[in-house]
Amino acid sequence: MIRYFTVIFTPRLCINEKISNFTLVKKVTGIILAGGYSSRMGKDKGLIKYQGKHLINYSVKVFRQFCDEIIISSNSKNYDFLPYKIVKDKVPTQGPLAGIYSCMLESSNDINLILPCDTPNVKKELFDYILQNVQNYETVVPYETEGKLEPLCAYYNKSLLPVFKKFIDDKNYRIPDIYKIVKFKALEINKQLSFYSETLFKNINYPEDL
Numbered sequence: 043m044i045r046y047f048t049v050i051f052t053p054r055l056c057i058n059e060k061i062s063n064f065t066l067v068k069k070v071t072g073i074i075l076a077g078g079y080s081s082r083m084g085k086d087k088g089l090i091k092y093q094g095k096h097l098i099n100y101s102v103k104v105f106r107q108f109c110d111e112i113i114i115s116s117n118s119k120n121y122d123f124l125p126y127k128i129v130k131d132k133v134p135t136q137g138p139l140a141g142i143y144s145c146m147l148e149s150s151n152d153i154n155l156i157l158p159c160d161t162p163n164v165k166k167e168l169f170d171y172i173l174q175n176v177q178n179y180e181t182v183v184p185y186e187t188e189g190k191l192e193p194l195c196a197y198y199n200k201s202l203l204p205v206f207k208k209f210i211d212d213k214n215y216r217i218p219d220i221y222k223i224v225k226f227k228a229l230e231i232n233k234q235l236s237f238y239s240e241t242l243f244k245n246i247n248y249p250e251d252l
Contacts, residue, residue: 070173071149072105072112074098075141075158075194076121086120088159092246098124100162107166111150115141138194139215143206152200156193160246164195167237172197172229180225184243187232192243193217 076088076098088098098121105112112126121128132144138158146154153176155169172182176197183196194217205220221228231238 068153069110069151070108070153070155071146071151072109073142073145073149073154073156074101074105074112074114075138075156076101076114076116086118087246089120090246092162097162097246098159101157101159101164102126104157104164104166104169105155108169109155113145113148115145133210135210135213135215137215139206139210139217142198142217143203143210146198146200146203146206149200154198154200156196156198158194158245161195161243162246163239163241163244165237165242167235168195168231168242169197171231171235171237175227175229177227178225179227181221182227182229183221184229184231186243187230191218191221191228195243 076086088096090097092100102112102124114121114124114126114128115131116128117130127148129141129145129148131140132147133140142156153173155172157164157169168184172184175182179197180199180202181197183191183193185191202220202224205224209215209220231242
């Protein structure tokens with residue numbers, strides 16, 4: 043069974059969003075879902091070596107470039123060596139929704155970006171593109187053309203916390219169900235984008251993926 047954990051980062055850059063005649067500076071929190079013990083891998087996913095580096099380091103590298111805060115969601119002490127805030131699940135549920143909710147409770151910012159630790163091909167440019175499309179949406183979720191939504195590589199506004207709590211209380215942990223009742227944008231990721239690759243959202247799930 044895979045456990046998910048969350049990461050928060052320290053200040054780097056801000057997003058400048060032009061509103062009428064003035065510029066509003068918004069800060070960003072990067073939340074890393076650091077996969078816990080994986081029965082497929084036999085250890086914590088984030089600590090597995092991929093091309094010479096721990097998997098979690100790929101996610102850290104992405105968020106360090108522009109996030110003002112980084113949070114790690116983890117129910118174990120295996121990530122205590124990282125210089126970031128570690129947040130344990132505050133609700134007794136399984137799966138990523140509990141980790142996202144718990145980390146967003148600790149987040150200092152309205153803009154929260156989610157990234158799991160097992161997607162080493164995701165680049166900063168993906169989140170640049172997501173942030174360009176935030177507008178008045180509460181969540182922006184990428185998808186590949188004719189592909190599925192990627193709810194764990196997405197933007198969530200802190201205003202969604204009551205909605206997350208309601209779903210958790212109702213024992214509905216399906217994140218896509220949330221999109222039906224909030225201001226949601228599905229953002230197409232296609233070959234015309236400079237950062238696109240066929241393996242952009244590829245997860246490292248099995249030893250043969252390494």
